[in-house]
Amino acid sequence: MANGQPAGDRQNPFEDNIVFEPRRVERPVTGLNDAALDALAARVRPLLGGRRPRVDARLPHAVLVTSVEPGFGKSHLIGRLLVKLGGDATLVYVRPFQNPATCWRSILLRAVQELDYPEGGPSGSTPLDALACHVIAELVARAIRAGLVEGVEREQAALHVCSDPVRVFGGQDEAWSGWLRREFGNLLPFMESELRRSGLDLKALSGSWLRAFFHYIYSREDFLRRTMCVDWMKGEALDPGEIGEMGIRPSDLPRPDDSAAELNDVCKGRLFDLCALAGFHRPFVFCFDQTELYGDDAELAAVFGTVVAEMVQNGLNQMTVVTANLDPWTRLILPRLQLAYRDRFCSPAIELEGLDIGQARELAGRRLEERRVDEATSRVFLSAEWLGGVFSEKQRHGARHFLQLCRARWEVLAGREATVAPEAGLAELYARCAEGFLQKPKRLQYEPDILQWLVQEVARGWRGVMVSAHRHPKGYFSVQWDLPGRRVVFGFENGSNWKRWEGIARDSAALAEGARAVGVGAKSVLLRVRRHPPIPGSWRIAPDIEAAKRSHLHVFRLTDRQLAHLYGAHELYANAVQGDISASGVEVMQFVRGRLESFWRRLSEPPGADIGGDASDIFAREPEEILLDEVHRVVGEALFIGLEHLAARMLRPWGDAAILDACRHEPAIEVVGGDGAVALRWRTYD
Numbered sequence: 001m002a003n004g005q006p007a008g009d010r011q012n013p014f015e016d017n018i019v020f021e022p023r024r025v026e027r028p029v030t031g032l033n034d035a036a037l038d039a040l041a042a043r044v045r046p047l048l049g050g051r052r053p054r055v056d057a058r059l060p061h062a063v064l065v066t067s068v069e070p071g072f073g074k075s076h077l078i079g080r081l082l083v084k085l086g087g088d089a090t091l092v093y094v095r096p097f098q099n100p101a102t103c104w105r106s107i108l109l110r111a112v113q114e115l116d117y118p119e120g121g122p123s124g125s126t127p128l129d130a131l132a133c134h135v136i137a138e139l140v141a142r143a144i145r146a147g148l149v150e151g152v153e154r155e156q157a158a159l160h161v162c163s164d165p166v167r168v169f170g171g172q173d174e175a176w177s178g179w180l181r182r183e184f185g186n187l188l189p190f191m192e193s194e195l196r197r198s199g200l201d202l203k204a205l206s207g208s209w210l211r212a213f214f215h216y217i218y219s220r221e222d223f224l225r226r227t228m229c230v231d232w233m234k235g236e237a238l239d240p241g242e243i244g245e246m247g248i249r250p251s252d253l254p255r256p257d258d259s260a261a262e263l264n265d266v267c268k269g270r271l272f273d274l275c276a277l278a279g280f281h282r283p284f285v286f287c288f289d290q291t292e293l294y295g296d297d298a299e300l301a302a303v304f305g306t307v308v309a310e311m312v313q314n315g316l317n318q319m320t321v322v323t324a325n326l327d328p329w330t331r332l333i334l335p336r337l338q339l340a341y342r343d344r345f346c347s348p349a350i351e352l353e354g355l356d357i358g359q360a361r362e363l364a365g366r367r368l369e370e371r372r373v374d375e376a377t378s379r380v381f382l383s384a385e386w387l388g389g390v391f392s393e394k395q396r397h398g399a400r401h402f403l404q405l406c407r408a409r410w411e412v413l414a415g416r417e418a419t420v421a422p423e424a425g426l427a428e429l430y431a432r433c434a435e436g437f438l439q440k441p442k443r444l445q446y447e448p449d450i451l452q453w454l455v456q457e458v459a460r461g462w463r464g465v466m467v468s469a470h471r472h473p474k475g476y477f478s479v480q481w482d483l484p485g486r487r488v489v490f491g492f493e494n495g496s497n498w499k500r501w502e503g504i505a506r507d508s509a510a511l512a513e514g515a516r517a518v519g520v521g522a523k524s525v526l527l528r529v530r531r532h533p534p535i536p537g538s539w540r541i542a543p544d545i546e547a548a549k550r551s552h553l554h555v556f557r558l559t560d561r562q563l564a565h566l567y568g569a570h571e572l573y574a575n576a577v578q579g580d581i582s583a584s585g586v587e588v589m590q591f592v593r594g595r596l597e598s599f600w601r602r603l604s605e606p607p608g609a610d611i612g613g614d615a616s617d618i619f620a621r622e623p624e625e626i627l628l629d630e631v632h633r634v635v636g637e638a639l640f641i642g643l644e645h646l647a648a649r650m651l652r653p654w655g656d657a658a659i660l661d662a663c664r665h666e667p668a669i670e671v672v673g674g675d676g677a678v679a680l681r682w683r684t685y686d
Contacts, residue, residue: 053279070579071400132213137165203269236495260475295332305337354396434568448492512552559665
């Protein structure tokens with residue numbers, strides 16, 4: 001372009017060549033993998049038609065999408081599928097589970113997290129609002145047609161409530177939403193009966209689902225109640241007294257003392273219930289990605305095969321998509337699946353294609369144009385001689401590989417080194433992975449499998465730690481570290497039920513006492529995230545939990561910035577195993593293990609211990625939970641506030657230094673300084 005800049009003065013247009021978020025993909029290259037996209041869309045199309053609820057919408061096979069080399073665009077294809085479906089399906093992106101005993105809990109958690117995340121901004125409705133409103137609207141329409149609603153013209157009113165259920169019952173149509181609030185209890189017996197008559201074989205009682213949906217829709221201003229509805233759908237153990245106020249039946253509540261296997265089975269039932277209820281609205285597309293990570297563990301690979309088989313057999317209104325690079329799939333994963341389970345995949349698999357020379361020119365040219373690179377530089381960059389050389393031996397290249405070649409060529413033309421030392425390269429990629437999570441808050445939800453992978457796989461070999469499985473009967477703890485003179489067990493508890501936490505504290509004390517008897521110091525670590533409520537809550541046993549936290553129970557509530565770096569480590573490793581970067585999985589493991597030195601020390605030392613280190617290290621100490629929550633709340637409400645005014649609104653005098661340190665851990669807060677004053681600005685990401 002005439003007013004563009006030459007290569008040496010601009011950031012490399014080919015820096016980003018990995019798709020981290022399938023929902024946000026760049027415009028496709030003409031003709032590239034269109035056949036694969038059409039094949040995927042054809043597979044899911046039978047789930048979109050027919051009269052609702054679709055009680056027999058089932059696909060006979062899971063869909064396998066393969067590429068002969070990494071970087072052929074598997075995640076990009078899933079993003080394109082969502083665009084092609086035009087919002088007619090809900091994507092659930094499932095990363096590899098780490099614990100076979102909690103596989104269904106992991107998948108259900110991802111599904112409900114996806115449903116419960118607002119669309120179109122923090123105050124927007126969620127896909128779960130839409131599902132709940134569609135289920136209720138269909139049943140209300142049946143009640144209207146049955147003459148149970150007075151003062152309306154039956155057919156006209158029934159068509160109206162089904163025309164736009166989210167608007168009608170989500171609060172915008174005050175007449176109908178107000179009516180439903182008043183009449184829900186009277187209509188409930190009829191609605192329960194109709195839901196059963198629909199032919200859906202729900203594991204939980206139909207009345208429990210309807211109550212959970214109703215209270216979820218109308219508890220937007222009641223965070224605790226809405227959260228309880230979500231936790232029930234996740235299969236969490238809840239207080240019968242609290243959830244009982246909403247009418248959820250005791251028989252549909254997992255008990256806090258249920259075994260890990262029992263809780264996992266409850267979650268499987270909830271997941272298939274959601275799939276069945278999706279017949280009232282739109283189907284799910286479950287995308288099992290990064291499957292190369294199953295190649296290191298025969299047990300995980302075998303359980304993965306079982307999961308896919310059960311999804312196909314029992315999952316209504318859903319398409320299961322498995323993406324894989326061909327070599328690790330055929331060499332490491334497929335042989336570990338039972339023969340019967342291999343038949344659950346469609347044949348032949350959907351195979352992705354690489355770029356031909358014309359498509360490569362289009363892709364690179366578009367990148368240059370979007371970055372406003374001047375025309376002369378673009379012509380030199382896309383010279384026929386260079387492109388011809390790239391495609392002289394191979395007629396097609398993976399998109400990522402070609403973009404990597406473009407990146408190196410840009411650096412050469414800019415007069416810079418095209419390669420960097422391996423350590424520096426990993427550091428740069430790691431920083432980009434972490435920043436990618438910080439820029440997309442939706443990706444910072446609780447993923448216990450990633451956290452377990454860190455302490456179970458990455459930590460192996462750190463200062464001689466011996467890592468083993470900890471088979472706790474109730475699933476409180478699943479990983480154990482043994483170090484000289486110390487023992488640490490790890491748990492990944494998503495819920496906040498006081499009875500379950502009482503059991504965790506009790507068993508943690510027993511483990512610590514047993515270790516002391518043989519001269520070993522011990523503690524239990526429960527890794528949680530900022531979106532989890534603080535532990536303990538306003539419980540009768542809160543003093544006992546606080547005493548346990550000072551002694552042997554370490555509840556580590558990770559900040560968003562800490563979480564982004566931990567998740568970034570997993571993303572970097574997955575990219576290596578999938579062949580998306582030049583470093584090997586072993587190299588990434590070694591790099592990440594060293595980078596997380598202060599995190600390992602934080603986990604291994606007694607609760608509250610000062611591990612020292614550089615104050616700029618985000619794991620050097622754990623910020624005060626109360627302070628973090630207060631800063632988040634006040635700045636989020638004010639959007640822009642001076643440090644002095646913020647300090648005045650805090651419930652206790654924390655001091656400026658502590659407040660600014662808390663802001664350092666909150667990516668949504670920007671510290672603005674000038675003229676001797678400091679202000680805090682709230683920023684949001686799309």
